[in-house]
Amino acid sequence: MYTRRKHRYIAMMIVCVTLFVLAWGVVRIWSVPAAVGMCVVAMVIPPVAAIVANRRGPDDYWWDEPHDAWLDDEPKDDSWRHDERSALDRAEKRRSEERRRADELRADERRRAEERYRDHPYRPGDDSGSGS
Secondary structure (H helix, E strand, C coil): CHHHHHHHHHHHHHHHHHHHHHHHHCHHHCCHHHHHHHHHHHHHHHHHHHHHHHCCCCCCCCCCCCCHHHHHHCCCCCHHHHHHHHHHHHHHHHHHHHHHHHHHHHHHHHHHHHHHHHHCCCCCCCCCCCCC
16 A cells, blocks of 8 residues: 555645646746745645655554564573673673773872882972982
8 A cells, every 4th residue: 555655645746846836937927826825735735745645554554553573583581681681790890890900000100100209319399409
């Protein structure tokens, strides 16, 4: 029934375009208000054509009707949930390990910077003159 709806849609859109072309190509010469009226009618046709094209036919499946072919692909048990949970746990463990390593690296870098600062011969604000 899809073909029938498609043909109706195309016919309505052809009528719409024909009304526009005739209104401003032919009818406006004799009557501008008639041409405007034709354009108003042509303006209403596209939404109506969309409604007609999307209308459910008597033999069409619809989104809320049970169509159980997709159930054939479903696993017979819920073991996939356990696998998914363990994968999420492994990912979380890996992220926490990476965070811990990053924290350790930052702390090590901070410690080395403090040692460099402490061992430097001249520290700012030190007026002992040992660096000069």
